[in-house]
Amino acid sequence: MGRTVINDQIMVHVTINGESRHALAEPRTLLAYFIRDNLGLTGTHVGCDTTSCGVCTVLLDGVPVKSCTVLAVQADGHDIETVEGLGHNGQLHPLQQAFWDNHGLQCGFCTPGMLMTTTALLRNSVDLTEHEVRRAISGNLCRCTGYVNIVKAVLEAKRRMGEETRKV
Amino acid sequence: MSMDVTETQPLGKAIKRKEDPRFIRGQGRYLDDIVLPHMLYMALVRSPYAHARIKSVRTEDAYAVKGVKAVLTGEDLAAMNLAWMPTLAGDQQMVLATGKVLFQYQEVAAVVAETREAAEDGVSRVDVEYEPLTPVMDPFFALSSDAPILREDREQTNNHIFHWEVGNKEDTDAALASSPVVVKEQIRMPRVHPAPLEPCGCIADYQNSTGKLTWYVTSQAPHAHRTVLAMVSGLPEHMIHVVSPDIGGGFGNKVPVYPGYVCAVVMSIKLGQPIKWIETRTENLTTTNFARDYHMTAEIGATEDGHVTVLKVTTIADHGAFDAAADPSKFPAGLFSIVTGSYRFPVAFAEVDGVYTNKAPGGVAYRCSFRVTEASFLIERVMNTLAYRLSLDPVELRRRNFIAPEEFPYQSPLGWVYDSGNYAKTLDTALAIIDYSQMRREQEKRREQGELVGIGISTFTEIVGAGPSHTFDILGIKMFDSCEIRIHPTGKVIARLGARHQGQGHETTFAQLIAQELGLSAADVLIEEGDTDTAPYGLGTYASRSTPTAGGAAALAARRVRKKAEQIAAHLLEVSQDDVQWDGTRFSAKGLSSRSVTMADVALAAYTNLPEGMEPGLEATYYYDPPNLTFPNGAYIAVVSIDRGTGQVHVERFVAVDDCGTVINPMVVEGQIHGGLTEGFGIAFMQEIAFDSDGNNLAPNFMDYLVPTAVETPHWETGRTVTPSPHHPIGAKGVGESPNVGSPAAFVNAVVDALAPYGVTNLEIPLFPWKIWEVLKQHGLTVS
Ligand code: FES
Ligand code: FES
Numbered sequence: 010m011g012r013t014v015i016n017d018q019i020m021v022h023v024t025i026n027g028e029s030r031h032a033l034a035e036p037r038t039l040l041a042y043f044i045r046d047n048l049g050l051t052g053t054h055v056g057c058d059t060t061s062c063g064v065c066t067v068l069l070d071g072v073p074v075k076s077c078t079v080l081a082v083q084a085d086g087h088d089i090e091t092v093e094g095l096g097h098n099g100q101l102h103p104l105q106q107a108f109w110d111n112h113g114l115q116c117g118f119c120t121p122g123m124l125m126t127t128t129a130l131l132r133n134s135v136d137l138t139e140h141e142v143r144r145a146i147s148g149n150l151c152r153c154t155g156y157v158n159i160v161k162a163v164l165e166a167k168r169r170m171g172e173e174t175r176k177v
Numbered sequence: 178m179s180m181d182v183t184e185t186q187p188l189g190k191a192i193k194r195k196e197d198p199r200f201i202r203g204q205g206r207y208l209d210d211i212v213l214p215h216m217l218y219m220a221l222v223r224s225p226y227a228h229a230r231i232k233s234v235r236t237e238d239a240y241a242v243k244g245v246k247a248v249l250t251g252e253d254l255a256a257m258n259l260a261w262m263p264t265l266a267g268d269q270q271m272v273l274a275t276g277k278v279l280f281q282y283q284e285v286a287a288v289v290a291e292t293r294e295a296a297e298d299g300v301s302r303v304d305v306e307y308e309p310l311t312p313v314m315d316p317f318f319a320l321s322s323d324a325p326i327l328r329e330d331r332e333q334t335n336n337h338i339f340h341w342e343v344g345n346k347e348d349t350d351a352a353l354a355s356s357p358v359v360v361k362e363q364i365r366m367p368r369v370h371p372a373p374l375e376p377c378g379c380i381a382d383y384q385n386s387t388g389k390l391t392w393y394v395t396s397q398a399p400h401a402h403r404t405v406l407a408m409v410s411g412l413p414e415h416m417i418h419v420v421s422p423d424i425g426g427g428f429g430n431k432v433p434v435y436p437g438y439v440c441a442v443v444m445s446i447k448l449g450q451p452i453k454w455i456e457t458r459t460e461n462l463t464t465t466n467f468a469r470d471y472h473m474t475a476e477i478g479a480t481e482d483g484h485v486t487v488l489k490v491t492t493i494a495d496h497g498a499f500d501a502a503a504d505p506s507k508f509p510a511g512l513f514s515i516v517t518g519s520y521r522f523p524v525a526f527a528e529v530d531g532v533y534t535n536k537a538p539g540g541v542a543y544r545c546s547f548r549v550t551e552a553s554f555l556i557e558r559v560m561n562t563l564a565y566r567l568s569l570d571p572v573e574l575r576r577r578n579f580i581a582p583e584e585f586p587y588q589s590p591l592g593w594v595y596d597s598g599n600y601a602k603t604l605d606t607a608l609a610i611i612d613y614s615q616m617r618r619e620q621e622k623r624r625e626q627g628e629l630v631g632i633g634i635s636t637f638t639e640i641v642g643a644g645p646s647h648t649f650d651i652l653g654i655k656m657f658d659s660c661e662i663r664i665h666p667t668g669k670v671i672a673r674l675g676a677r678h679q680g681q682g683h684e685t686t687f688a689q690l691i692a693q694e695l696g697l698s699a700a701d702v703l704i705e706e707g708d709t710d711t712a713p714y715g716l717g718t719y720a721s722r723s724t725p726t727a728g729g730a731a732a733l734a735a736r737r738v739r740k741k742a743e744q745i746a747a748h749l750l751e752v753s754q755d756d757v758q759w760d761g762t763r764f765s766a767k768g769l770s771s772r773s774v775t776m777a778d779v780a781l782a783a784y785t786n787l788p789e790g791m792e793p794g795l796e797a798t799y800y801y802d803p804p805n806l807t808f809p810n811g812a813y814i815a816v817v818s819i820d821r822g823t824g825q826v827h828v829e830r831f832v833a834v835d836d837c838g839t840v841i842n843p844m845v846v847e848g849q850i851h852g853g854l855t856e857g858f859g860i861a862f863m864q865e866i867a868f869d870s871d872g873n874n875l876a877p878n879f880m881d882y883l884v885p886t887a888v889e890t891p892h893w894e895t896g897r898t899v900t901p902s903p904h905h906p907i908g909a910k911g912v913g914e915s916p917n918v919g920s921p922a923a924f925v926n927a928v929v930d931a932l933a934p935y936g937v938t939n940l941e942i943p944l945f946p947w948k949i950w951e952v953l954k955q956h957g958l959t960v961s
Contacts (some may be wrong), residue, residue: 018806035294042293051210052203053424056374057458061879064374105201109193112848115199116680118207118374118425143887150879152374152426153680156887157853 016041021085025050025055026094032079034081041065043081052092052121056150059070063149066122067091073129086111092121095128103173104128104166113162115153127163152171182685182700185762188693188907195699196684203686205423208378208395209455210657216380217246219441219454220296222286222303223464225655226329227312227535227872230276231285235304237614239288242302244295247448247784249287249440251275260438261330262409264498265432265651266509267328268338268500270438270538272320278307279327279498280537281872282463284422287440312535312872314331316472316495317531327498327533338500338531341509343591349526352487356478362737362939364555366469366921367865368495368536370876371543372884373679377465379456381445389416390445394438399677401651405434405711408652409756412440421707425465428856429541432503432719433466434862435776459877466503466539470495471529471551475559483569483577490516490527490555495534502531502540503719504547505649505656512546514591515640518556519600519810520578525590535872543600544856544917546641546720553637557922561929562938563636570617571634572608576601579636586903593640595808596902596910598836600681604636607812607834610896616816624934627821631959633927634812637919642725642807643716643910651716655802658726659713660734662691663796666776666784670695672734675715676727676930681913683723687731689841690907694735695742696762696776713798714892717799721809724841725902730801732906737797748788788880807902807910809837811919815927821960824930824950826862834896835918838910843897846912847944851893853916859885860917861924862944871906932956 013020017032020068025048032047044053044067056062060078069077069089073157095102103176107113114120123146130137130145143156151159182192199205236248244833251273254260274285288299313319313327319336348471352358352442353543368750379394392410399419409412424431437460441452446651451835456465471494478487493511496502504511519527543547560578564571579600580587589594616632623630646655659675672691676683688702695702705714715727746764747754756767765773781796816830840846867875876882885946903909921942928944929937935956940948 019405024844037294045209046212050206052205054207054375055209056425057879059458059878059880062374062458062767062884083217090199096202101198101201108201109197112194113845114197114200115848116373116375116851117197118680119203120200121203124201143890147886147888148779150884150886152372152428152884153854154848155893156855156890157851157893158339158730158848159959160887 019082023087024086024091026091036079037083039056039077040079040081040084041076044075046055050091050093053123054118056118064122065118067126068125068129071129074100076086086118086142092124092131095124101168104131106163107166107169111158111162111165113154113159119149121161123151131170137157139164183698185242185494185688185696186693187696187699188841190842192685192689192699192842194682195688196682200220206224207423207425208380208393210423210756211380211717213380213382213451216451217289217291217448217455218293218296218410219287219289219444219452220300221284221437222300223282223307223340224274224285225281226307226308226309227277227281229278229307230310231276231278231940232306233309234286236286238302238304239299240294242298244291245288245299246291247289247444248299248303249273249444249739250342254443259439264499264501264543266500266502266504269500270501272439277329280535282537287885288668289448291347295374313869314351314531314534314680314868314872316493316534319534329533335569336533336535339509339532340528342528343514343908344526345524346526348524349487351480352524355474356486357481358479358566359476360559360566361476362559362562364473364475364558365556365941366551367942368467368469368470369543369860369864370460370467370866370882371426371428371430371541372882373426373430376458376461377435378430379441380451380453380550381441382451383445383449390442391418391420392442393420393422395431396423397427397673397677397679397719398564399707399709400675400714401654401716402434404654405615406442413874418795419709422570423675424679428665429468429503430465431679432541433501433539435465440470451571458879462866462882463874463877464537466501466541467537468541468543469551470540471556473551475555477563479563483567483574484852485520485522485578488517488522488525492528492529494540494653495529495536496531496540497536497538499538501538502629503542505643506545506653507648507650512640512892513548513552515549515593515638516552517589517591518553519580519636519638522590522855527591531830535712536868542720543663544853546643546914550918554922557635558925562924563937565933565950572604574614575604575636585629594805596904597900598638598808598810599898599900600636600810602812603834603836604812606812606896606898607832609833610894611814611830617819627859629931631927631929633815633923633925633930634876635923636812636921637927638670638808638810639915639918640806640808641721641914642724642803643720646802646808648657657802658715658718658722658730659798659800659801660727660730661713661798662734662738664738664780666781668697668701668780669858670697671705672702673705673712674727674731675713676723679722679847681718681723682842685882686841686845690728690731691735694732712920721914725905725911726801726803726808728787728909729803729906730799733801734797734799737799738795741795742776742786745779745782746774749778749782782784804904807838809835809912809915811835811911811915813919813923815923817931819928819931819949820957821953824946824953826944826949828891830894831891832894832896833900833916834914835915836898837899837912837915838900838902838905840899841909847895849913850895850916853914854893854920855885855918857917858890858924861921861942865943
């Protein structure tokens with residue numbers, strides 16, 4: 010498929026949080042900056058640029074990736090989910106609600122990345138142990154909360170979502 | 178689980194945080210989220226050498242890069258008289274280097290361009306010619322007469338910055354000479370970094386038409402920053418508007434003023450456009466102020482039956498190339514003089530010498546009140562050495578030496594008056610949670626089976642709430658804090674404070690505090706901080722000073738409001754003011770509680786139906802200058818085991834019992850403790866900003882500077898005792914830094930305890946597995 014190139018910039022088309030969007034990006038532009046600067050969704054943060062902290066985590070075709078380690082052009086034609094896409098009609102996603110209820114955040118800078126990693130975790134697991142949650146978020150650093158409450162929140166979200174499904 | 182924000186007596190309740198909905202929706206507004214029209218980006222040229230003469234800085238090639246708008250050098254700044262800026266410690270620091278660079282990654286030039294990427298391209302095209310000099314990396318060598326003099330600007334004859342001492346030296350030496358038992362240890366706290374996940378940065382927006390500078394900055398102390406900027410830039414203070422937006426963690430890192438800030442302001446004035454500068458993680462770890470780097474020697478004297486008689490401490494403090502430590506003016510070594518801890522030392526002496534080396538400047542109070550972590554670590558480590566020397570259980574040794582509840586207010590030999598505490602009770606609570614005697618029995622059993630198991634105790638006293646203006650100032654500015662409360666006609670409240678949170682939950686806890694004082698619900702109180710055009714002057718948030726100082730201001734401002742409200746209530750109830758009583762939610766006529774009015778009724782009356790001649794409105798401001806600091810305490814116990822194959826330490830349990838006085842929101846307090854413990858864990862086991870002999874920083878990113886992840890971080894167990902501060906309006910003491918101050922010693926004491934049967938009494942942090950493995954190897958304890 011041919012690419013549109015204007016002034017050394019490449020047109021990148023993505024579906025982000027269900028919406029189809031496109032914008033020009035330099036070949037070297039990182040997906041994190043493309044999402045923040047070009048698409049204006051600033052919930053995805055940047056804390057290290059080196060795939061270490063996880064605050065830039067988004068779902069790329071459902072898989073959590075650190076968007077500071079993906080080029081915007083690599084995401085061309087793909088599906089992206091960010092924190093802004095969690096929850097429906099102004100209602101919080103059960104995971105967001107559980108973070109709030111369990112004091113799973115303080116400064117909130119790591120929170121969007123943490124939520125995206127654990128969204129994928131909840132989708133892909135049947136039962137979850139504390140150990141599995143800790144393993145799953147080991148690529149997401151948090152300097153404020155000490156993890157205990159984050160783990161608690163994820164396990165509680167899993168439980169609540171399980172109950173929801175059983176009700177249906 | 179959580180209580181409702183609509184409760185009218187919300188103090189002490191675990192109300193869910195009001196700030197969270199925006200953060201969990203990704204709608205926080207951090208510095209990098211702010212985009213202004215016509216904004217340009219700045220990046221900095223940094224020195225690859227730790228020590229070098231600058232022979233030339235050539236910028237022409239950078240101008241050739243597409244999008245580059247301007248390049249600034251130290252020479253340009255010198256022409257504007259801005260090449261140097263004052264530091265909070267009263268030293269001066271180069272904004273952009275001229276003549277000589279003094280640490281690796283030092284700022285040499287600034288490039289402004291249309292995009293971040295173009296600015297970086299420009300940086301790579303600035304051509305700096307250096308003549309490398311031998312760097313001075315060892316602070317002890319720096320003090321020797323062989324060392325080259327680093328700070329030529331200061332006309333120094335050596336690399337010594339300051340000598341500071343406290344206590345009685347003669348009596349201390351005499352007591353040491355006559356003590357039946359003396360133990361001595363070298364205790365080092367290496368250079369570490371606060372490393373909040375959001376790096377530091379700013380946007381400087383100078384409007385030519387009005388002469389007003391709006392400065393968005395990751396700031397823990399917006400008012401102090403405004404004043405410093407006015408002093409540096411020559412702009413009048415009322416023409417500087419500082420806005421500190423949502424902050425992604427601070428931990429002391431966002432207190433100082435950094436060269437990048439000054440460059441951004443200069444560039445904005447020069448170009449008439451907003452300039453954004455955000456550090457990269459590498460810039461954060463290599464140049465934004467570090468913490469600790471204390472090399473300490475401690476001696477404790479005691480009687481044979483385990484009563485301490487004397488403490489002596491000698492310290493070399495490596496402050497790097499510029500003394501940029503954030504300390505109150507009168508304390509070059511901060512509040513290190515809390516080093517006698519929770520114990521009754523009849524006599525003590527401590528001295529600290531500050532030293533220049535070729536390292537990044539600073540010495541921030543990283544989640545502690547100005548060197549309190551170093552002090553606590555020292556005393557809690559050396560008390561354990563004494564316990565081994567006397568073959569006493571560390572718990573028993575502590576019990577024998579605690580300052581007793583009836584001794585408060587307690588005058589310490591190093592000058593502080595401790596407000597209150599019940600140390601034995603705090604320790605007992607921790608011992609009960611962990612079931613100490615059972616733990617010791619198990620340890621015995623597991624030891625017999627060849628396991629390396631240790632139990633470590635730390636019973637620390639903190640000193641927070643800087644501070645009373647008779648002793649505390651920064652660059653002459655007294656360290657009070659402030660709160661302004663306005664009640665609107667419908668009973669809704671806006672309160673503004675001089676503090677500035679970075680995740681501590683002020684929007685909730687201060688709302689609770691004020692709601693409690695006014696008999697309103699926390700939902701009806703909006704807290705605003707961080708905007709110098711609206712908030713009253715205050716010294717900001719660090720050193721656990723928000724609740725002790727701004728919290729005091731909030732309570733007293735609310736009481737001022739209540740005083741006026743009482744007059745209005747008397748008018749509404751048609752009784753004299755002496756006959757009005759307040760029960761926490763309503764005003765009523767004494768002895769006639771059926772006739773009552775609420776604060777909301779009074780608020781409406783304040784704008785509609787006032788007593789004859791009274792000034793309308795219902796608001797008050799209070800600048801609170803605390804009479805003393807506050808002294809929270811804690812008892813922490815760690816249980817660890819060591820893998821004899823790898824040297825890896827596993828923290829099996831960790832119990833933290835804290836006494837921070839009156840608790841506003843237990844959920845928030847517990848969260849602060851979890852976070853601080855995690856940072857303390859990192860310091861004990863995995864973090865050091867180390868350098869090679871050429872001055873290269875060996876931990877310039879998160880791959881080399883390790884931050885604890887969820888996998889190795891222990892599960893935290895917490896408990897609480899409450900000894901209110903007798904002099905604080907609500908009895909609160911502050912808590913945010915206690916866990917970071919108290920926990921490193923508990924971890925290290927536990928690891929030393931595991932190895933004590935083999936004669937180990939001291940280990941130097943960080944306790945990397947390889948280091949422990951070497952110790953195991955020395956003692957024939959490794960297994961393959
Ligand atoms: S910014 Fe992407 S992992 Fe840190
Ligand atoms: S909440 Fe601050 S970094 Fe996680």
